[in-house]
Structure formats: C-alpha cells, structure tokens
Amino acid sequence: MTHSTVSPHAKRRRLREDLASNRLLRVPGAMNPLTAVLVQELGFDGVYVSGAVVAADLALPDIGLTTLTEVAGRGGQIARVSDLPTIIDADTGFGEPMNAARTVRALEEAGLAGCHLEDQVNPKRCGHLDGKSVTDTATMVRRIRAAVGARRDDGFVICARTDAAAVEGLGAAIERARAYVDAGADMVFPEAMRGPADFEAFREAVDVPLLANMTEFGKSELLTTEQLESLGMNMVIYPVTSLRLAMGAVEDGLRTLRDEGTQAGIVDRMQTRGRLYELVDYASYNAFDSDVYNFTI
Template identity: 85%
Template sequence: MLNATTSPNAKRRRLREDLASGRLLRAPGAMNPLTAVLIQELGFEAAYVSGAVIAADLALPDIGLTTLPEVVGRGHQIARVTDLPTIIDADTGFGEPMNAARTVQSLEDAGIAGCHLEDQVDPKRCGHLDGKTVTDTATMVRRIRAAVSARRDGDFVICARTDAAAVEGLDAAIERAKAYVDAGADMVFPEAMRGPADFEAFRKAVDVPLLANMTEFGKSELLTVEQLESLGLNLVIYPVTTLRLAMGAVEDGLRTIREEGTQAGLVDRMQTRKRLYELLDYPAYNAFDGDVFNFTI
C-alpha cells in the first residue's frame, strides 16, 4: 500500500550518508504524490518539492504567495508515499528568523528530510528571473542560525540557497555561502549559476555538499549528470520538469479535443488504466480490504 515503510529519521540519515558518498544524487521534482511514487520506482535517489510548482499548481506566480501550511501540506503528502528522502523548497522561511525556526519544525513533523532557505527578501522572485533583491548577509545568517537551532532531529538537512550571484556577482555569492556554512548550513545551493565555471568556483571555495538546479528556460546551462559529477556536485534537482511535461501534454490534449471533438486520437499517448493501477498498488489495497472485510471473531 502507498505509505512509506521507512521512518523520517532513517530517510534523513540516508540523505546525509548519500551526500557524503561522493556520488551525485538525482532528485526530480515531484509535482504530486503519484509522481513521487514513479520517481522511486524508476530508481532516483531523492524527491524534490519545488515552491514554484506548488505555486503553479495553485495557479499562482512564484512570488512568495504560498503559505507555510500549503507548503507543509504538499510536502507531507509526498513524503508519506515514498521511501526516498524528500527535500523541499522553504523559500525565505516564511518570515523572520522565528518563522524560519517554526518552518523547520513543521517540515520535520511532515516527514521531510531536508529543506533549503534562501537569502532573498519578501516578496521573493523565481531564482531565474531578473529583479531579485537579496537580504544583507547578517539577516540570512540569523535565518540559518534560527533554522539550525530549531531542528529537533540533527539529521534534518538544512541547505542555504544564495541568489546573490545574479545580483552582486559570483565572488560575493561565494563569500555569502561561506558565512552561511559558518552559521550551520549543511549544504549550499548556489542559484542561477551560468555554467561549469561558476560551479567550479563554488566547489573550490565551499567544503560542504553543493546543490545544482537544472531548471529549464532559466539562466543556467543544462549540464549532464556526468558533467555535474566531474565538477564535484552532490545533488541535482530538476524542479519543474515533471510539471512542464505534464502541462504541455494536457494543453495539447485539450486543444485536440476542442478541435476534433474527441480524445480518440490521444489514447495511445495516455498512461493506461493498467499502468495507473500498478502505480497505485490496487492489489495490495484489495488484499487488505478483503482481509478486513472477511475477518471473523
């Protein structure tokens, strides 16, 4: 049945061990729980929950309009169904340092393995758009310290994302990252890197795990797993890929129905009922229901 059999702490320990393994972890974006099931079945190492995807799913732009309960709720739904570690986008922590502390504890309660907090000001912007504004370093340091001090499970991974490269330049972003590590961050997420040279500079300067964001249509060159591994990256996320694939197919399908008056020509492009039932594990639910229904005293 579709519930994780691995405890939240075991998932967190696994994430920490994998980040220290020297190999690159691949974490596709899970736009919903069913996608997380597929991510695990296909052999990826982690699942990622994107703030941009949560916002888009609510038909909202990624400008800090989502709330902590909405993010925690979606994170819990996804973590519940997979034995993979789930990493989630916690934006700016949803307020002041005390809010960041509450955010971490709420995500722990939801079974999440780790989160990233960023150094933008509210209202935040998508990391690959122009017009971002970053906090001063001291403000973000307080945000990270609050998050680190609030966690109750020491294996919960706190990642510091810096958006400063696009605002203040690469060198300034690296100096910020060093300060965030000193404040207790377990991992660094340098956002909107332009290409291999930027990642290489971060790798030389920072001695904690590094996260690479391979989002489409952004400022970053789309690098392969082999390239990222050779640069010493530890985790790669594909945050919006599944949503973009799905919505592209949905839009094409709706246009076809509008223009042709039937979906008959689309059936061979659809996931079959049989495949959906495999992912949902219908046999296990039927067996459980049968055992309970047929139980006699």
C-alpha cells in the same frame, strides 16, 4: 500499499550518508504524490518539492504567495508515499528568523528529510528572473541560525540557497555561502549558475555538499549528470520538469478534444488504467480490503 515503509529519521540518515558518498544524487521534482511514486520506481536518489510547482499547482506565480501550511502540507503528502528522502523548497522561511524556525519544525513534523532557505528579500521571486533583491548577509545568517537551532532531529538537512551571484557577482555569492556554512548550513545551493566555471568556483571555495539546479528555460546551462559529478556537485534537482512535461501534454490533449470533439485519437498517448492502478498499488488495497471484509451476505 502507497505509504513509506521507512521512518523520517531513517530517510534523513540516508540523505546524509548519500551526501557524504561523493556521488551525485539525482533528485527530480514531484508535482504530486503519484509523481513521487514514479520517481522512486525509476531508481532516482530522492524526491524534490519545488515552491514554484506548489504555487503553479494553485495557479499562483512564484512570488511568495504560498503559505507554510500549504507548502508543508504538500510536502507531507509527497514524503508519505516514498521511501526516498524528500527535500523541500522553503523559500525565505516564510518571514523573519522566528518564522524560519517554525518552518523547520513544521517540515520535520511533515516527514521531510531536508529543506533549503534562500537569501532573497520577501516577497521572493523565481531565482532565474531578473530584478531579484537579496538580504544583507547578516539577516540570512540569522535566518540560518534560527533554522538550525530549531530542528529536533540532527539528521534534518538545512541547505542555504544564495541568489546573490546575479545581484552582487559570483565572488560575493561565494563569500555569502561561506558565512552561511559558518552559521550551520549543511549544504549550499548556489542559484542561477551560468555554467561549469561558476560551479567549479563554488566547489573550490566551499567545503560542504553543493546542490545544482538544472531547471529549464532559466539562466543555467543544462549540464549532464556526468558533467555535474565531475565538477564535484553532490546533488542535482530538476524542480519543474515533471510539471512542464505534464502540462504540455494536458494542453495538447485538451486542444485536440476541443477541436476534434473526441479523445479517441490520443488515447495511445495516455497512461493506461492498468499502469495507474499499478502505481497506486490497487491490488494491495484490494487484498487488504478482502482480508478485512471476508464474509458475504
């Protein structure tokens, strides 16, 4: 049935082992638990929960309007259905360093394998938009130290995201990343890298695993997994891809329904009832129910 058979601790241990393997981990974003089931079935290495997607699902812009409760709740729903480690976007930690500490505790309790915290000023904005502001390095260092000190499972991965390249330049972003690693960050997420040269510079300067963000319509060149692996990246996320694919199809389908008065002409573009039942493991629930309710009137 659609519940993970692997403990949160085991998922965290797997994530750390995979990060140490020197191979590239492919981690698509899941907009909901059903997408996470598909991510696992198709053989990816992990599941990602995007703050931008959680916000968009609530019809909100990605400017820090979502709460820890909303984000941890969605993260827990997604982690529940997958045996893969789930990594979540924790924005700026939802406040001051003490809030970042509470955030880590809440995400651990929700079954997540790791999170990333960023050095933007509250309220944050999408990392691929202009006009971002970043905290001073010392503030982010306190944020990271609070998060690291709060975790109860050492396997929980804390990733430091820096948005400073677009604001202060690549060199400054690298210096920040080094400070974040010294503060205890297990992984670094250099946001809005322009291309291979930027990733290469980070790889030469930072010793911990690196996360690459391949989001569409942003500032980064969309590199292949082969390119990213050759650059020494340890993880690649595709944060909004599933949402964009789904919403594009939904909008097209609703327009057809409105204009033609029937969905008959687009049924062949839909997921079938049988495939949906397969993904939610309908047969196992039915067998369980029949086993428990085994008498007739």
